Amino acid sequence: MTHNIDNEKLVAYVLGELDEAQLNAIEKRLETDKELQDAVAELRATAALAKHALQQAASPVASLSSDQRAAIEVQAKENSDKTDAERPLTLLGLPGGTATNRSFVPRWPVGFLVAAALILIAIAGLFAAGPTLLRSSMMQSSTMSHDHGTTPRAHAPVADLQSGGISAPAAASQTYYRDVNGEADELSNNYFVAGERAKERKVSAFQVERLESLGYLGEGVRLDAATRPGWVGDPNKNFWPGHNTEAYDRIFENPFLDVVQNPLSTFSIDVDTASYANVRRFLTQNTLPPPDAVRIEELVNYFSYDYSPPDGDDPFSAHVEVAGCPWTPEHRLARIGLKGWEMAEDERPASNLVFLLDVSGSMQPPNKLPLLKEAMRLLVEQLGEGDRIAMAVYAGAAGLVLPSTPCDNREAILDALGRLEAGGSTNGGQGIRLAYDLAVENFVKGGVNRVVLATDGDFNVGTTNQGELIRLIEKKAKSGVFLTVLGFGMGNLKDSTLEQLADKGNGNYAYIDTLNEARKVLVEELGGTLVTIAKDVKIQVEFNPAQVRAYRLIGYENRILAAEDFNDDTKDAGEIGAGHTVTALYEVVPAGQDVDLPKVDPLKYQKPVDMAQAAASGELLTLKLRYKQPDGDTSKLLAFPVSDTGAGYAQATADFKFAASVAGFGMLLRDSEHKGAATFDAILELAEEGLGEDRYGYRAEFIELVRKARALGAAE
Amino acid sequence: MTETPLTKEAWVAAALERFEQPLLRYAARITRDVELARDVVQDTFLRLCAAERAEVDAHLGAWLYTVCRNRAFDVRKKEARMTPMPENAAEARPSGTPAPGDVAERHEANAMVLAVLDTLPENQQEAFRLKFNDELTYREIGRVMDISLGTVSNLVTTALMTIRERLRAEMNLAEEV
Numbered sequence: 001m002t003h004n005i006d007n008e009k010l011v012a013y014v015l016g017e018l019d020e021a022q023l024n025a026i027e028k029r030l031e032t033d034k035e036l037q038d039a040v041a042e043l044r045a046t047a048a049l050a051k052h053a054l055q056q057a058a059s060p061v062a063s064l065s066s067d068q069r070a071a072i073e074v075q076a077k078e079n080s081d082k083t084d085a086e087r088p089l090t091l092l093g094l095p096g097g098t099a100t101n102r103s104f105v106p107r108w109p110v111g112f113l114v115a116a117a118l119i120l121i122a123i124a125g126l127f128a129a130g131p132t133l134l135r136s137s138m139m140q141s142s143t144m145s146h147d148h149g150t151t152p153r154a155h156a157p158v159a160d161l162q163s164g165g166i167s168a169p170a171a172a173s174q175t176y177y178r179d180v181n182g183e184a185d186e187l188s189n190n191y192f193v194a195g196e197r198a199k200e201r202k203v204s205a206f207q208v209e210r211l212e213s214l215g216y217l218g219e220g221v222r223l224d225a226a227t228r229p230g231w232v233g234d235p236n237k238n239f240w241p242g243h244n245t246e247a248y249d250r251i252f253e254n255p256f257l258d259v260v261q262n263p264l265s266t267f268s269i270d271v272d273t274a275s276y277a278n279v280r281r282f283l284t285q286n287t288l289p290p291p292d293a294v295r296i297e298e299l300v301n302y303f304s305y306d307y308s309p310p311d312g313d314d315p316f317s318a319h320v321e322v323a324g325c326p327w328t329p330e331h332r333l334a335r336i337g338l339k340g341w342e343m344a345e346d347e348r349p350a351s352n353l354v355f356l357l358d359v360s361g362s363m364q365p366p367n368k369l370p371l372l373k374e375a376m377r378l379l380v381e382q383l384g385e386g387d388r389i390a391m392a393v394y395a396g397a398a399g400l401v402l403p404s405t406p407c408d409n410r411e412a413i414l415d416a417l418g419r420l421e422a423g424g425s426t427n428g429g430q431g432i433r434l435a436y437d438l439a440v441e442n443f444v445k446g447g448v449n450r451v452v453l454a455t456d457g458d459f460n461v462g463t464t465n466q467g468e469l470i471r472l473i474e475k476k477a478k479s480g481v482f483l484t485v486l487g488f489g490m491g492n493l494k495d496s497t498l499e500q501l502a503d504k505g506n507g508n509y510a511y512i513d514t515l516n517e518a519r520k521v522l523v524e525e526l527g528g529t530l531v532t533i534a535k536d537v538k539i540q541v542e543f544n545p546a547q548v549r550a551y552r553l554i555g556y557e558n559r560i561l562a563a564e565d566f567n568d569d570t571k572d573a574g575e576i577g578a579g580h581t582v583t584a585l586y587e588v589v590p591a592g593q594d595v596d597l598p599k600v601d602p603l604k605y606q607k608p609v610d611m612a613q614a615a616a617s618g619e620l621l622t623l624k625l626r627y628k629q630p631d632g633d634t635s636k637l638l639a640f641p642v643s644d645t646g647a648g649y650a651q652a653t654a655d656f657k658f659a660a661s662v663a664g665f666g667m668l669l670r671d672s673e674h675k676g677a678a679t680f681d682a683i684l685e686l687a688e689e690g691l692g693e694d695r696y697g698y699r700a701e702f703i704e705l706v707r708k709a710r711a712l713g714a715a716e
Numbered sequence: 717m718t719e720t721p722l723t724k725e726a727w728v729a730a731a732l733e734r735f736e737q738p739l740l741r742y743a744a745r746i747t748r749d750v751e752l753a754r755d756v757v758q759d760t761f762l763r764l765c766a767a768e769r770a771e772v773d774a775h776l777g778a779w780l781y782t783v784c785r786n787r788a789f790d791v792r793k794k795e796a797r798m799t800p801m802p803e804n805a806a807e808a809r810p811s812g813t814p815a816p817g818d819v820a821e822r823h824e825a826n827a828m829v830l831a832v833l834d835t836l837p838e839n840q841q842e843a844f845r846l847k848f849n850d851e852l853t854y855r856e857i858g859r860v861m862d863i864s865l866g867t868v869s870n871l872v873t874t875a876l877m878t879i880r881e882r883l884r885a886e887m888n889l890a891e892e893v
Binding site for chain 2: 007012015017042043046047050052055057058061062064065068069071072075076077078080
């Protein structure tokens with residue numbers, strides 16, 4: 001044996017075969033170990049040479065005979081599955097590719113490229129041969145442009161071919177020839193050329209070095225084209241009826257809790273709104289959402305409420321309103337509302353944003369990458385002089401598309417956006433590391449430092465273990481960089497992964513299903529999305545047993561904290577952004593009422609607790625809040641006693657009614673055992689009473705959704 | 717959704733365009749005969765026609781290599797029984813492999829790599845080629861060759877290290893001269 005385990009690890013590192021944990025370990029050693037750096041450099045050179053030698057030597061072998069091909073064609077026809085209908089040419093997904101693709105996507109042998117160029121030239125001749133031949137040739141061209149990243153003008157030949165043009169293929173072949181020539185140099189030192197390319201795109205030498213040392217510019221040797229769904233022009237695989245890989249974590253609804261046994265209710269705030277947009281997507285497609293896709297707190301928090309902003313030193317104000325519970329009239333509903341201070345657009349501190357965009361094959365459909373690009377354009381338009389944007393993409397390998405660029409250079413940013421194309425499998429872990437490294441490099445003290453991750457969350461290459469991804473994010477969040485997760489698409493949306501990433505990464509998570517939603521998140525609520533004004537915001541409510549028999553927190557199931565976590569500053573919790581409102585609802589069973597609670601035997605050694613004097617105060621509950629400044633480590637405590645005025649729900653404010661209607665809607669969609677007398681009709685009535693000013697029409701849209709769900713529910 | 721997937725014919729045709737050459741080279745290396753390789757590859761694609769597309773699609777490349785490899789080894793076994801391999805197998809080799817006489821004419825370093833590779837055990841060669849020529853991942857190679865991930869790593873590393881040692885030796889030699 002001429003090598004030890006270390007060699008295996010190094011080779012795996014050079015070939016991009018290491019998992020996250022091992023990658024971390026090696027990179028850590030690489031930072032200081034000069035000898036190891038040399039060893040890696042030597043291995044890279046050897047690997048590049050070996051690859052070059054093999055691919056140079058791979059001259060074409062005699063192809064299958066026409067008889068053999070014909071036999072295959074016949075067989076394919078015979079086995080043709082009936083569900084597979086003809087697919088229009090325009091949907092073959094012809095990506096233009098980008099400079100980045102060119103540098104980071106694995107490459108195919110030169111001989112193969114030349115063959116492709118010849119085939120393209122041949123298309124002119126084949127054009128008259130009928131649609132089948134043409135289609136297969138087109139497939140080829142699409143494959144090639146996928147793999148090699150031609151200029152965006154690769155689109156042109158397609159359009160021309162469809163309209164019967166003949167000249168276009170020649171133009172295309174020139175493109176390929178250029179690529180072929182470039183390819184020859186590149187194969188000899190793929191690694192080095194990637195670095196050169198990065199330099200051309202005005203990355204600082206330091207960044208190149210850093211990227212190199214981290215292996216981002218290494219060879220992503222991987223058989224991407226073969227495994228990527230986009231390659232056979234089939235990004236819609238997940239769209240076939242009955243085939244769905246969306247993942248939602250099971251939600252176990254919060255039960256009613258006995259106040260004597262559980263006097264404290266503790267949870268982390270959540271400003272995510274993704275679930276609402278996702279539910280809307282289902283309903284708009286005339287389906288009721290799966291119950292576990294409905295996170296009630298995210299539905300309620302999708303809407304902003306008219307709570308007055310803070311007037312003191314604290315970054316947010318707290319408001320509690322108590323009134324009758326609409327679905328169970330003998331119960332009370334307590335609404336806790338927090339409102340972050342509002343920030344004028346010109347007060348927004350300088351931003352250092354790193355977009356980390358998923359350009360894997362699964363992002364190809366129009367409601368993913370194309371929508372993402374539109375959304376990003378909206379965001380870029382909102383940003384100005386003091387702001388900087390960097391852009392990284394990840395697919396089979398992660399790569400830098402745009403180094404940190406001042407936002408007044410809008411052209412460069414939009415240009416980089418425009419060049420993005422989908423293709424490849426998803427190595428989220430590597431991308432996340434790259435993005436955080438970029439954010440840290442360009443850190444703006446006192447400013448907004450944020451990674452904006454846009455993906456369908458289908459991380460299928462590299463670190464795919466969800467636990468590891470989350471640990472990675474958790475670690476990266478300690479650098480002071482915040483995270484925004486934008487979820488896109490459907491069919492294989494990994495909702496649970498994304499929510500957890502945002503949760504652990506000091507971030508927020510929004511689901512973008514339409515351009516309007518993008519506008520809401522990235523334009524109207526930009527401040528809230530970008531500027532965190534308080535972090536690790538925790539809520540603890542102590543109920544007064546003299547007033548309350550039992551209570552139930554509606555939603556926030558995956559945000560529940562242990563009572564002792566409230567005072568533990570190492571325990572992570574939710575962030576609140578500028579101008580954000582956060583709303584939580586408790587259904588409260590007043591003292592003296594009977595409620596069906598799980599029975600526990602009476603204690604043998606302890607007497608039931610005596611009431612303290614304060615219990616006689618008549619207060620319903622005390623609301624306690626803890627938060628940290630965005631860059632702080634110690635939390636501050638706020639406490640507010642709350643009394644029940646005894647108001648019926650008719651007397652409640654419009655905001656209260658609307659929030660109650662949204663929560664009730666969520667319970668209906670989840671078919672909650674606590675929905676009481678709630679019906680779609682009752683929800684509609686409540687929502688209409690709570691419509692209020694509705695400046696952007698979001699509440700009116702909600703009413704439409706309730707109507708839709710009512711129709712769908714009735715149909716079932 | 718309004719978009720519909722490719723027909724099976726187009727799917728197979730696309731796979732053929734993409735994989736015909738690499739598979740032919742791969743098969744020829746195993747069968748040491750281009751004609752046999754063509755039969756093997758035809759067979760591979762006939763099986764693809766009959767395969768359940770949903771099961772294959774996500775790992776089309778690995779699937780094709782696996783079927784092709786099994787088929788090629790079957791053929792090789794059968795051929796070996798019927799006609800003993802000729803002593804000089806170099807003639808039947810696909811043009812990709814350098815016969816000893818070619819070496820001098822090729823670029824030095826390239827030639828050296830290929831020459832060293834030729835001296836390695838067959839399983840090392842195969843894993844190495846699948847990695848560097850066909851660009852499969854370790855996982856895919858493990859699947860295709862039906863060996864563990866650890867074995868793949870070992871094979872590829874050993875091969876690469878041997879080549880590295882040889883390169884080092886050549887360079888030292890060049891310096892001395």
